[in-house]
Amino acid sequence: MANSCPACGGRGQVQRDRPRGGLFGRFRAPEKLLERCTRCNGSGSIEPKAEVGRTRPGASAIPPTAPASPKAAASITLDTILSIPMDEEIQKQRAEYNALWDRATREQREYMPPPEPQPDASTSTEVEYISLSKDGTVLVTRRHYDGRLMLIDANTRLTKSTFKPDGHGWFQITPTGKELATVAKNKRSVVFYDIERWEPTRQTREVPAEISQFLISPDGSAVAIGYSGGLLACGLADGSPIAEKKVSGENLFLGWSRDSTMLAVACNNEGVVLSRANGDQMYAWPGPVKEKYTYPVMAVAFMADGVLVAGDNLGYLNRIGVRAQTIHKLAGAEATPVFTISAAPNAPVVAVGRGNGSLELWDISEGQQLGRASGHAASKGVSKYVECIEWFPDERRLCTWGGYDARIWSISIGQSFQGNCPKCGDRCRLEISPFSANVSIYRCVRGHFTAVQCAACKKNVMVWAGDLDYSVQAQCAGCKWSSTGIPKEWWHKNVQS
Secondary structure, rough: OOOOOOOOOOOOOOOEEEEOOHHOOOOOOOOOOEEOOOOOOOOOOOOOOOOOOOOOOOOOOOOOOOOOOOOEEEEEEEEEEEOOOHHHHHHHHHHHEEEEEEEOOOOHHHOOOOOOEEEEEEEEOOEEEEEEEEOEEEEEEOOOOOOOOEEOOOOOOOOOEEEEEOOOOOOEOOOOOOOOEEEEOOOOOEEEEEOOOOEEEOOOOOOOEEEEEEEOOOOEEEEEEEEEEEEEEEEEEOHHHHHHHEEEOOOOEEEEEEOEEEEEEOOOOOEEEEEEOOOEEEEEEEEEEEEOOOEEEEEEEEEOOEEEEEOOOOEEEEEEEEEOEEEOOOOOOOOEEEEEEOOHHHHHHOEEEEEEOEEEEOOOOEEEEEEEEEEEOOOOOOOOEEEEEEEOOOOOOEEEEEEEEEEEEEEEEEEEEEEEEEOOOEEEEEEEEEEOOOOOEEEEEEOOOEEEEOOOOOOEEEEEEEOOOOOOEEEEEOOOEEEEEEEEEHHHHHOOO
16 A cells, blocks of 8 residues: 655555554454554554554543643642541540549559550540551551550541550551451560451561561562561461571561562661572662762662662662662652652552651652652651551552651542543543553543553554563554553453453
């Protein structure tokens, strides 16, 4: 077929190619043929007359008039500060004891413990740490004034049940959402409790010193325990050791890869990645050096594609390719220390908590900051460091903890525009959620999936060409770029089903 090519002025011949088939052969190749100039080898690709590619069944294509732009800033809006109801029974008991203390003589008070402060409205927001279930329905925190764990419905914010374990320290909901793990009374082992009955179900072996932090693997089969002077990673089924390592220092920062095959450990002036298969070191990197002093590595988190993101005491973020043995410092100047990093479930975005109480969103694929918010403040001698961040599965909300309060934030990533949602039919606001530099995911604010679009030619011309371990590989039939930025789990859940 002879046609004029917009790139070479019509001097070349244009032929038609059939794009490659879909994922695992489950999707037929599009019936439309793609026109490509043989002279300029596709750089002057002629757009097909109709859009090519697939959206979710029942979803129409995004109108070509919808304005799509490069990476847009993210808005971070405070939704609520978590508030825990005061315990009336505790108030009554402490009031009775305070009255007894007031009546006691000086000699009697020598044998009585001093009265504890009476909880009031100001203490209702004082909590310690947070842990969110994988499905985002249950949030666990600890009430500060009595150390009681509160199981909260993450949607209604109502308390479902409470429990006071023997130990007081780090805790985490297991990936199944059926158990809660916390430190034992002597702080040298991890105890698991059934959250329905609050009865202990299992316990790890003891470590030589007090536990500072532990982290359960995403598949729920192993746990990494950081303690003063060392690290123990072991299987939960039989307690078999995976890795044991001596470190200098007390505080460790831990991060499991999404497939539970790699464990990142940051302690003092270095970070290492260990293999779960044999415990061997896969990669190591030092902290930043300034004026001949090496600053500590402070936080680690794995992305969905296996890329590791690490922060440090100078405030920098590093993107580390463990398998490729590469490290790249993201753009930015020195800032306050990074205390925690949490990766979004699917998008190449991380939430970063800093020592000044601020929360930041970073696009790791582009190396740029998308948004920033502040709000956590020091309280009663406790620093305002943001030390815990949990993503909700919808990637539109975050829960953070710092300075004795927990906050839930609303997140909006990407450019917004007006358009007709193919699900609800209303002219409602649509959002572009970037999964990679070349791909835009459109979703109605009511939660309806709409389409996958090429960010370069602004058309729905995605040809799904296969998949890798972590992500689906896509190629745009319009402008010929390829991408591996679509997480496989997201693709199967939202598009294939």
